[in-house]
Amino acid sequence: SLVSYGSDSDSENESESGTGVEKVSPVDPDAVAHLKPLQTGSTMSLALLNSAPEVAVKEAVETGTHLDPSLKEVTYNPTYETMFAPEFGPMNPFKSQQMSAPRNMLSGYAEPAHVNDFMFEQQRRTFSTYGYALDPSVDTHQASTTTYIGAVEEAEKNKGLTVFESGQKKTEKRKKVKGGDAEEIDNFLGPWAKYADEKAVAKPSEDEQKELDEITAKRQKKGRNEEEAPAEEKTILHVKDMYDYQGRSYLHVPQDVGINLRSAEAPDKCYLPKKQIHVWSGHTKGVSAIRLFPNSGHLLLSCSMDCKIKLWEVYNERRCLRTFIGHSKAVRDICFNNTGTQFLSAAYDRYLKLWDSETGQCISHFTNRKVPYCVKFNPDEDKQNLFVAGMSDKKIVQWDIRTGEVVQEYDRHLGAVNTITFVDENRRFVSTSDDKSLRVWEWDIPVDFKYIAEPSMHSMPAVTLSPNGKWLACQSMDNQILIFGAQNRFRLNKKKVFKGHMVAGYACQVDFSPDMSYVVSGDADGKLNIWDWKTTKLYHRIKAHDKVCISALWHPHETSKVITCGWDGQIKLWD
Secondary structure (H helix, E strand, C coil): CCCCCCCHHHHHHHHHCCCCCCCCCCCCCCCCHHHCCEEECCEEECCCCCCCCCCCCHHHHHHCCCCCCCCCCCCCCCCHHHHCCCCCCCCCCCCCHHHHCCCCECCECCCCCCCCHHHHHHHHHHHHHHCEEECCCCCCCCCCCCCEEECHHHHHHCCCCCCCCCHHHHHHHHHCCCCCCCCCCCCCCCCCHHHCCHHHCCCCCHHHHHHHHHHHHHHHHHHHHHHCCCCCCEEEECCCCCCCCCCCCCCCCCCCCCCCCCCCCCCCCCCCCCCEEEEEECCCCCEEEEEECCCCCCEEEEEECCCEEEEEECCCCCCEEEEEECCCCCEEEEEECCCCCEEEEEECCCCEEEEECCCCCEEEEECCCCCEEEEEECCCHHHCCEEEEEECCCCEEEEECCCCEEEEEECCCCCCEEEEEEECCCCEEEEEECCCCEEEEECCCCCCCEEECCCCCCCCCEEEECCCCCEEEEEECCCEEEEEECCCCCCEEEEEEEECCCCCCCCCCEEECCCCCEEEEECCCCEEEEEECCCCCEEEEEECCCCCEEEEEECCCCCCCEEEEECCCEEEEEC
């Protein structure tokens, strides 16, 4: 701002003399009134100047103070203009009355009115069914006549009946249906009585009838085939003489193999197998299970998808001794009794068969029309006549081989039963299933006393008891071997988890070395995996088979002999 202390002429002179002060052109006296000093008596004072005065905005001038529409309480009396000012921006001059009217639905504004839910639904259904309904704009209590909207003629014709009331007409019709009234029980012929007349029922033509008869005949024939007797059993002896010069059969334990196969003691120290020393080939399809002869382990029994069961020598010439033929479909599981004189086989033809290991004769067969997935003799000496089988229909069935009858059923699983393992001196057994659970049963009591199932658990289709009877090794479908305690509490041992192999989708059998220092298992890639028991470290991996290595057995009397079998149809011995 330019402040002048002298007269107008003085300022003009100064600007002319070139003192740097510009010449001010003559202006309105009101505009510079505030620049002139105020004189009060002899003293002279300057007017205070506000460099940023408050400027009224257009909206404030037009509508007064802005009122927040969300306010619930106003502390002053606002003007009409303030209260009805637009919420945002200036008024829209082009807004029609209809547009500015408040709307809470597409067609306008609906006032809240109390209507009984039942009444509303009744009228809505009546309108959608018959095309008329009570006029909602008329108060029915005060109006002398009932008014309708929609199909008024239809309403008068039906006397204003609603959907709920008009049902009475149908019941009257129903009583006239042929067959009599349900109340007259003696004469009532049932709801299908009106179709009793042959004329009313459509019949197939001659050609169609002929076709139907052929189909039914085929079905009956198929049904008879399934119920027919099991496949014929026969056996083939592959060695020249069944008995030696002393009259001993191949079941006799040899004593010229360098180790005492009759002793119950396990070797002191086991070692990792390094190389393949023999291949037993004879099966034309994949081998599903192998079992060593009880106690001695001098014979090996194998079952295959070629429907055959074979018995092999483990020592000396390692010949195939006998083939057992008697199943019409792949054999799933086998199990010796305690002495090895008999064994059971379970196959997909839904039969369980009991065989004589020496003569090859089929002693008896059992079935409940379901597929057996696993079979186990009761290991107790006084219960050698009893065996249990895990079935595809979620049951564990117990048979007596003397009578051939089912004596007990354990029916608690929610999926097909995969394994049965006896624990706790054979007083209990553990079963696993496709329902991803593990159940523990007391023998002959059909209710599980322990049920183990965690959300994180996977199905465990192969379970093995450790040589010392303390642990259960379970092949889990998430590519690891889990260890459960086999005494009392059956707790998962979280410190012992064996990983590093690929088994998802295959029931690869696990086994322990006799001295409990190693754990062995096959895998989906055909490899034999060996872990250290103490550290759970994967020590060794051998490419054993071209296809899945489904089972691995460590010989109970040998320090480093492991037998593997695979879906390539071969059984191999490693040392």
